[in-house]
Amino acid sequence: MNRIKSALLCTAASIVGTATAGAADLPLKKAVPVEYVRVCGAYGAGFFYIPGTDTCLRVSGRARFEAGTIPNPNRAQSQGDEYQSRGLLRLNLDARTQTGYGTLRAFVRAEIASRTGTLLASGTQQRIANAFPAFGQDTFGRVQNFVVADKAFVQFAGLTAGRASSFFDFYAHDYELIGSTGGSDIASTNLLAYTAKIGEGLSLTLAMEDPMFRKQPVYAASVATAAAGVGLPSQFIVGTTAPTPVILTTAGFAATGVTFLDAVQRSRMPDFVAALRYDAAWGSAQISGAVKDVNVGGFIGGSAFGTGGAISNDAAGALLAARGVRSGAQTDYGWAVQGGVKVNLPMIAQGDGFYLQGAYAEGGILYTGYTYLTGSYLSNLTPVQGASFQQYVSDAVINPITGKLELSTSFTVVGSFLHYWSPEWRSAFFASYGEVNYKRGTRQAFSLLNGLIGGATPPNAFTNPAGFALSPVLRDNAQIIAGVSLIWSPVKDLDIGVEGTYIGTSVIGGRVADQTRPITVNGLPAFTVSRYDATQIRMRVQRDF
Template sequence: MYGIRSVLLGGTAGIAALGTAHAADLPVKKGAPIEYVRVCGAYGAGFFYIPGTDTCLRISGRARFEAGTIPNPDRSRGSGDASQFRGLLRIALDARTQTDYGTLRAFVRAEMASRSGTLLSSATQLRIANSFYATGQDAFSRVQNFVVTEKAFIQFAGLTAGRASSFFDFYAHDYELIGTTGGSDISSTNLLAYTKTFDGGLSATISMEDPAFRRQPVYSPSFTTTGATVGASTFLGIGSNAPAPIILTMNGFDATNAAYLDAVQRSRLPDFVGALRYDAPWGSAQLSAALHETNVGGFLTTAGVGGAAGPGPAATQALLAARGIRSGAQTADGWAVQGGVKVNLPMIAPGDGFYLQGAYAEGAILYTGYTYLTGSYSTNLTPVQGASFNQYVPDAVINPLTGKLDLTKAFTVSAAYLHYWTPQWRSAFFGSYGHVNFSKGTRQAFSLLGTNFPTGTPPNAFTNPAAFALSPVLRDNGQITAGASIIWSPVKDLDIGVEGTYIGTSVLEGRVADATRPGNDANGVPIHTVKRYDATQIRMRVQRDF
């Protein structure tokens, strides 16, 4: 046995030696070098080099839970929700490369959320294609999800191109949780801009921006025929449940006998925005201006809708031409200006700051932010669900006697103060006021058309002045908001807070019919009237940024 083991061990050693000899003759193949992720300190904390490149990348995100309530005693007309919930996630990538022309930057950010309750299931976001909603009987418009390209822009040598915040904006609800005050706040729009930075903290920007995200519809009620309202969805053959993309007036111009006006605004020109900004250790200041086109398409050539006649004869066109209108199609140039200042107040407490901002617009209401709480992209809606009357907030109104666009005027002024009680506890105090004004003559002109317009249009100003005076249609309106918050940050990048807001909406003169208590007397005059609607909203938030 011992002899056999000796032979086997000797043979194994010989084979190993032979293998070693042959291995020495083979080429040596080196392993690929391992490149470890390196920290990039050129652009602040959190950046690292993408392996194999000279590009620095930062990955960040957010997780948020929100819940809130707003009193709503009205359970009719689809109202009644008092609670709201939302869960939100955000993922962002920030890539930067140093070049001979300065920093080349690409920034992308996506947001996804699930929300419920009509207070957080935003109809505004539905109207602008930023969300989709459930279809169940108890979930329709009350359960909503969204996936949004919130940011996607490139910055290079002073250029900014892509989806970004409007350069018109300044305060943009910086200190608020809910974001109820007036003031422009378009977090995402498509734009191409150039910024020139001067010595001393001064910069100037000229920006070409997407008009779709700043457009309030032109007011022009749907028409009626044979006693029934005929919406644009019927006219276009889309289906009775489809939202009406076109609103028409029937026989709307008594002075011209024209019918069927296409009031949809087309994207014909971009908005042009200019901003002058100054940044210094004490704070910052900005002056912004914008040009915004409002337009209508003109008279439709199709006749026979609901048995009604088509456009008027040549004499009608002649009357329109005398008013400077060609086939009904026309354009009006809206505009807006905004000024704001932010003051840092470290002498009170580190991190303290104060904003003051004001905006004015004609034919460009969204630049004032007046509709931010109530809702945008609609000619009229209630300030909160179940309110007693509608606010009217179109960019312009088609005068039914002249056929011309009458631009709407609006302004807002807002202020906000942030105070740190301790490094872990802070509070914000904020408020705003704004109002919208319409041409008085335009409102009276609508009342002359009587039954050609749907329920809610002002009754005739001359044959029934009492009913006309109580109609909310195209009434000047104002809104005041005021609120405060308390936020606890026990550790870095974690916020746990609650915010309460008061919202007061009113007509600026007289009273209007109370939509929650309908009823007229024998003369068609509303029995129940109101002048203002007051509401409060409370929302809490738990948020982690990383």
């Protein structure tokens, strides 16, 4: 038995020895090296190398809560909201790679928000497809969410392509919480631009920008709407026959019928923008210019004005053709200029600065930013919910007598001062003034044809001059906005602030009917106003990272 055990032990030992010797002959496997994230210091704080590449990436974002109130005494016509709030999430990705042509950059930003209240639940954002509303009986127009690609652009060798801020803009409400002053501020548009450095601190940018973000509607007599809503052809007086002709002779043209004109602006060419900018230690300065088209379509086929939208060959048609209107379709060209300067004021306190900016436009209200508080992409609306009259803010008007486009004019001036009381406390003081004006005689033209077009136009200037004088339709109007804020930053990248704003909207000359008190005496409004004043207060808690 002992012999058997000894034989087994010897056999096991020889097997183990053989296996060990064989293992010594096998190649050793090395562990896969771990590539740690490395800091990239070439582009500032927060960048790191994406593992396995030479691309630097910075991830940043924002969380924000806002709440505000604006008095609204009008409880009729679905009015009466006074409180609003918003929660916002922002995520930024900034990727940069050094190349032989310079830095290759891609920047993307997504914003997601939930908003309530008629001030923060923005109709402007819905009209531009940046947001979607709730549809409940009580929540319609009062609850709104949005998920939007706010930025997505590439920069390379002076080229910028994608969704970015307009190069026309300068101040862009940099110091404000609410961002309500007049002044161009198209935060996101689709563009293709080239920027060239032409001197120390001096650069010139030429850009093609998407026209749809800068189009205010052309005002026509009335808008035909279906159950789905808006964007259909507008009624327009140019006709030769009607079942019951109404004769109104003005300037040699007998308007005896009604036809329809496609007054919705189409996207036919990009806006062309140029900006000359200078940056130095003392601050910055910029001069911007833009050219855009304002267009309307032809007469609707099969209308009273001939088939296929063409002008019929008769006396009325000949008169319109002599005025340059041959098919209804027209294009005119608007333009805008803007100048601004920013001055750093460290001699007052570290971080202090002052902006001053002015803009003027013909056929380009959104280039002056006149509608920034009131709202955009409608031809007329109230400055705030519950206001007593409508502002008319169209890029152009179709004169119903001549059939021609007439461009509106607008301008804004804005100033803003930021002051640090201490490193933790700061305030902004800001104010703006703006106007929009229409060509003289256009309102009278609409009033002459009121019997044909309906209640969308002012009362007749000749048969009802008192009613005409009190109509808000196409009235020149002005708006002044002023405000102040106080912001506390107890730690880096945290802001807790409150801001109060005054908004004064007025018609330029005369008075208009008070739409919140629709009482008439002898056919005339019993209550009239010349301006509407409002205030709003908003607070914010914001953390950037």
